[in-house]
Amino acid sequence: MNNIFDVARLAGVSKSTVSRVMNNCDNIKPSTREKVESAMKELNYTPSYFAQSIRTGKAKMLAFLIPETTNLYYNELFNVIESAALRQGYLVTLCNAGQDKEHVLSYVQMLRQRNIDGMIYCMYHSSFPISELIDISHEIPMVFMDYPNSQRDDISCVSADGLHDIARITRMFQEEGRKRVAFVGLEDIVSTNYRYLGYSASLIACGYNFSSDLVYQEYLSSYAGEHFAIGYRAAQKLMSYPEKPDAIICATDMLAIGVNRYLLESGYHIPQDVAVTGYDNIAISAVVFPALSTMAQPVKQMGELAADILFKKIENNSYNRTVLLSSDFIKRGST
């Protein structure tokens, strides 16, 4: 492997000049720049990553930390962030950090030891003790996703605006003349909690009566098939009350698919008897029967924004910005 000295010798200049050419400094005579460049080409030279890093202290590497891996949402997000990073010469490592505090922290610790330039952390369980991470974010650039917290200006967050997204759905149902709008959610998940807030606020705003018979939420164990089963159970419960809902807002598509299954099996007509909405627009939603109306998060925009903010923070970690983005409602057969 050729090093900077070989290039310098071949070009008849000093190492520094070669270094300057690589880092496109100005103040280089065009003729020497050419000599250096052709020498680099001739020797098929690429600078040593480690040597560069040890000097600059930069790893040119980001980390994307996610809580679980059965959700293609994170895949999409990773994609977008990876592309954005690559464009700037950064590599991004996906970290399946889980939700155990010790595990997350030890993963973060390892990343810091490797001088990672910055990280994007996806929040999940609301019970996760995030304060440690917030402290760390003051030392190493971090952007939080799925953590809709606009309360503080010393951190940066990028999330979908589930609260207002759900409010728009409630309003739609009201305009359609639906009388009883129910909500099916997941306990203890930051993003779905936020959606629930949107439901309960807009219910009042639309003049509906709030009733606990209209809300079904359940804790989620880790198993993926669970989502579907929870939806199924939720519909079973909601439809067992004397006053049944005529619309069900679900916090995720998988819940909605479970809800729909119960409704169909029980002879209800969707959307005539009951309208159902999901949230996420997973691939299968377009293809189930009835096709699911749902909210599609602006994943591309979210990922790019997160990367963008992270790069700004890498330049100057005191920069902070928090953004909540509206989702797109995809109308299909279930409403």
Add this chain to the structure above:
Amino acid sequence: MNNIFDVARLAGVSKSTVSRVMNNCDNIKPSTREKVESAMKELNYTPSYFAQSIRTGKAKMLAFLIPETTNLYYNELFNVIESAALRQGYLVTLCNAGQDKEHVLSYVQMLRQRNIDGMIYCMYHSSFPISELIDISHEIPMVFMDYPNSQRDDISCVSADGLHDIARITRMFQEEGRKRVAFVGLEDIVSTNYRYLGYSASLIACGYNFSSDLVYQEYLSSYAGEHFAIGYRAAQKLMSYPEKPDAIICATDMLAIGVNRYLLESGYHIPQDVAVTGYDNIAISAVVFPALSTMAQPVKQMGELAADILFKKIENNSYNRTVLLSSDFIKRGST
């Protein structure tokens, strides 16, 4: 940040000794080892990753390259590989390399520049020119997955044994007394081609007549919803012939789900009129109606084996091993 010299000074020894303690050399007086260790603890010292790497030439980092990101199979695989790597102090970066030759190669190039220790590459399109990668694998340790090639001993491959997996399904149908067994697949995908081979070979072996009216394969464009639609079209076509199949083996679960949808819509009974199998055991398969019988690849075993082989290759790249693993048949309502 403290460096090795700070530790040495506090412990009253030289840098070399500290280095030796870190790398657990023998020939260290227990008392000095203790002194050094407590000094490290006191200073909360961690060695500089870059400085270590520049000396050893090792990045302690692997890459996992995948062709696309809408398949949770890769997520599972990544999980397993990541855990195995972490246990050895390696970080693994997920690379959404796509299937464009230039893009893959430039990604690989970037990884090499960063002195990645090894890579695991997931094969996909059979038209992908893999020979360049094979050449590269002679220089930098690489394990190929989903590339069931036992022909050559200068590369390492870990794959599910789709050929024999499908043969077992064919045999099951024969034992059930099914008369016409069809196959639905995807053109141009290495793993599904291999499954087709298992179908066509076992058809003969079971004494069935081979007929082109029993085979439907289609090229796959990149869009994910496509899988489902292809399955739907496939069933439409297969059931349009005068002699209809009474069993359909699908190369993937998504295809099978599409097949089932057409069959149900057309009034066929599953599995009485037509039995259907998938391959992959994706999460949704347990939950669709009828629940899908399918082959579950031993993903955990595959990932661990791939990591294992890669670590052996990192020690000595002339080591090679190719393994094909049997999947587990999950019997559900569709058979």
Add this chain to the structure above:
DNA sequence: CTGTTAGCGCTTTCAT
């Protein structure tokens, strides 16, 4: 505009 020089923090001979 370019060269000289001093490190970055560690590992690894070579001495002792």
Add this chain to the structure above:
DNA sequence: ATGAAAGCGCTAACAG
């Protein structure tokens, strides 16, 4: 069993 010293390949003052 330990220390001294020479780099790994690069960047960044500092000179000129």
